[in-house]
Amino acid sequence: MAPHDPSAARDVDVAIVGTGFSGLCTAILLKQAGVGSFVLLEKAAGVGGTWRDNSYPGAACDVPSHLYSFSFEPNPQWSRAFSEQREILAYLEHCADKYAVRPYIRFGSEVVHARFDAASGRWHLRTRDGHELRARALVLGNGALHRPAYPEIPGLDTFAGAVFHSARWDHGYDLSQRTVGVIGTGASAIQFVPRIAPVVRRLHLFQRTPPWIIPKPDHAIGDVAHALYARVPALQGLVRAGIYWRLEARALGFMRPGLLRLAEPLARRYLAASVADPALRARLTPDYRMGCKRILLSNDYYPALQRDNVELVTDRITAIEPTGVRTCDGRLREVDALLLGTGFSVTEYLSAIEIVGPDGRELNAEWRGDPQTYLGITVAGFPNLFLMMGPNTGLGHNSMIFMIEAQARYAVQAIRALRDQGLRALDVRPEVQSAFVAEMRAKLGRSVWSSGCKSWYQNAEGRASALWPGFTVAYWLRTRTLDLRDYRQVA
Numbered sequence: 001m002a003p004h005d006p007s008a009a010r011d012v013d014v015a016i017v018g019t020g021f022s023g024l025c026t027a028i029l030l031k032q033a034g035v036g037s038f039v040l041l042e043k044a045a046g047v048g049g050t051w052r053d054n055s056y057p058g059a060a061c062d063v064p065s066h067l068y069s070f071s072f073e074p075n076p077q078w079s080r081a082f083s084e085q086r087e088i089l090a091y092l093e094h095c096a097d098k099y100a101v102r103p104y105i106r107f108g109s110e111v112v113h114a115r116f117d118a119a120s121g122r123w124h125l126r127t128r129d130g131h132e133l134r135a136r137a138l139v140l141g142n143g144a145l146h147r148p149a150y151p152e153i154p155g156l157d158t159f160a161g162a163v164f165h166s167a168r169w170d171h172g173y174d175l176s177q178r179t180v181g182v183i184g185t186g187a188s189a190i191q192f193v194p195r196i197a198p199v200v201r202r203l204h205l206f207q208r209t210p211p212w213i214i215p216k217p218d219h220a221i222g223d224v225a226h227a228l229y230a231r232v233p234a235l236q237g238l239v240r241a242g243i244y245w246r247l248e249a250r251a252l253g254f255m256r257p258g259l260l261r262l263a264e265p266l267a268r269r270y271l272a273a274s275v276a277d278p279a280l281r282a283r284l285t286p287d288y289r290m291g292c293k294r295i296l297l298s299n300d301y302y303p304a305l306q307r308d309n310v311e312l313v314t315d316r317i318t319a320i321e322p323t324g325v326r327t328c329d330g331r332l333r334e335v336d337a338l339l340l341g342t343g344f345s346v347t348e349y350l351s352a353i354e355i356v357g358p359d360g361r362e363l364n365a366e367w368r369g370d371p372q373t374y375l376g377i378t379v380a381g382f383p384n385l386f387l388m389m390g391p392n393t394g395l396g397h398n399s400m401i402f403m404i405e406a407q408a409r410y411a412v413q414a415i416r417a418l419r420d421q422g423l424r425a426l427d428v429r430p431e432v433q434s435a436f437v438a439e440m441r442a443k444l445g446r447s448v449w450s451s452g453c454k455s456w457y458q459n460a461e462g463r464a465s466a467l468w469p470g471f472t473v474a475y476w477l478r479t480r481t482l483d484l485r486d487y488r489q490v491a
Contacts, residue, residue: 014038014415015125015135017111017353020049021401022141022388024092025070026408027101033412035419039135040101041127043110047096049143051089056169056188057195059085062216062297066240067247067399070095074236076229082218082297111353114138116383118358121424121490123384137415140353141388147345147352151183155320162337166192167344173337177201181325181335183317185211189341190296194304196339203310204333206317206325209453210283212267212290216297250397251471253291257448260291274302283314291396292453357382370459374433374486375479376468377407383425383490384418386411392440393475394457394466396449402472406479413482425490432486443469 013035016023019042030038046052061068065078068088075091083091096102113126123138148165150156156163164170166188179202182189189205190213197203229236253260267290275281284302286293305312315327324334345351355363363382373379376393377386388407395403414426441463444450449457449464459465468475 010132011122011134012037012039013135013419014137014139015111015123015133016040016139016141018042018049018141018143018388019047019092019096019105020051020141020143021070021092022143022404022408023049023139024095024099024101025404026139026141026388026411027104028070028072028095028099029408029412030415031099031101033416035412035415038104039133040105041109041111041125042105042107043128045107046093047102047105048089048092049141051085051092054167054169054188055085055171056166056192058191059188060191061088062187063247063399063401064243065221066236067243068401070401071240071405073098074229074233074240076233076236077226078221080218080220082216113354113356115356116358116385118383118425118490121384136418137384137386137411139386139388139411140390142352143389148340149343149345150340151342153183153317153320156338158322159320159338160322161335163340164337165340165342175200175337178336179334180204180337180339181206181333182339182341183325184341184343185209186341186343187294187296188343190298190301192339192341193310194298194300197304197307197310201309203307204313204325204335205305205310206313206327207283208316209288209293210286211293211296212264212286213270213296213298213301214263214267215270216299218299244398244402247398248471248473254396254448255443255446255469257289257291257451260289260448264290271302275306277306280305280312283312288453289448289451291448292451293455293457294396355382355385370461370463371465372433372437374428374436375407375410375475377410377479378414378426378428378433378487380428380430380433383427386414391465393468395468395472396457398472403468403475406472406476410479410482414487417482417484421489421491423489423491425488426484427488427490428486429488440465440469 014030016026016038019040023040027040044052061083064081065083069075073095079087110128111125112128115124117124122134122136124134126132148167162173175196176199178200180200181204182193183206185207193205271281271284275284304310315329317325318328319326324332326332351364361381371391373387373391376390379385388404393403418426444464447469449467457464457466
């Protein structure tokens with residue numbers, strides 16, 4: 001059988017974990033580079049990653065559609081300026097089919113253990129169902145938004161009603177005429193709250209910290225534009241470039257916090273124009289620097305909070321009881337269901353997989369909440385391992401797809417070097433990694449993300465280890481060409 005047949009492959013050049021944007025991009029570029037011996041290991045039954053898992057009402061992207069796609073596969077048929085979940089998922093399924101990577105996918109294969117054998121120069125992988133395979137290189141494309149963060153609230157496990165996270169939405173549960181409690185006011189909540197508010201009997205929204213919100217410049221894309229983009233691809237390319245450079249300029253604000261203060265009046269005016277009640281407006285006004293937490297886009301969140309059946313609760317939650325949520329004022333709000341919009345554990349990149357290096361060190365234990373890499377892609381002491389969307393590669397201003405393509409191209413260069421030069425191992429030099437980590441810490445320490453707030457960007461030590469502190473074009477330049485001098489090479 002062909003070596004790429006996922007039902008038969010036990011020894012491949014490359015094993016890729018995940019079939020979201022990262023995994024599919026890596027697979028496509030491997031094929032284009034002439035590396036045909038690989039397998040994609042996917043824990044679920046379909047492709048899509050984040051956009052498969054996050055199917056809550058109103059789920060959509062906050063990056064413009066034309067930029068939220070692979071540069072090599074533009075989509076002239078986006079229906080809106082900001083696409084919703086189903087359309088993005090359909091795009092990823094289209095890419096899997098067009099570039100013929102589905103035959104390489106092994107669905108229902110969750111990797112739980114990976115160990116590098118120095119003698120053979122192979123990663124030994126084991127899946128949850130007990131299957132094993134070997135790979136010269138391991139690419140982790142499971143991303144940062146796949147582990148829901150559950151709030152540590154006393155009594156959560158005692159609640160007698162329905163409880164589900166936005167990333168694990170229970171579409172079989174009928175919210176009609178239910179009284180629901182929503183915990184969290186982040187990116188997912190501001191999308192699903194406006195969708196469910198007209199349906200439920202009563203909605204109690206528990207807010208810890210109000211987000212900065214600006215209008216979402218969303219609109220439908222008409223048939224004329226679709227036809228033009230299909231017939232003149234360069235036109236869509238120009239639109240994409242314009243969006244990219246407009247968003248890229250925003251990096252200045254994140255790295256020079258004083259500049260973002262200039263944008264705060266816009267958000268305040270939007271809030272004032274949207275919320276007439278001064279008391280409610282005061283509770284929705286952030287008290288931290290704009291950009292320190294994720295800036296959110298919405299046109300319908302503020303109107304939803306002013307519905308007669310919606311209550312914004314800013315009193316601190318003290319406990320969850322079998323029938324509802326108790327706050328610090330002693331009040332118990334009885335609810336039928338608890339919906340958790342509490343985000344993801346983005347700094348626990350690999351906690352679901354035990355990664356063991358050649359000297360027996362385990363990567364999760366090694367990091368201990370303070371992940372260190374080179375370029376967010378490679379890790380000293382863990383040869384032939386390539387991370388996608390790893391530490392210090394997240395963005396607050398531009399499209400992650402741009403970063404993913406840069407990372408995938410870099411990883412493919414390294415994988416080709418392993419093959420073409422007959423190497424057993426490529427291991428980034430510790431001094432190279434240390435210099436990169438020091439550079440990131442220095443830059444992040446001067447950024448808006450270190451201006452005093454607490455956010456999911458930060459690790460256990462309070463450093464914003466998830467983010468790239470600068471322009472994405474600078475990252476592209478640094479990853480454009482693999483420099484083998486940065487690596488210890490083992491023949």
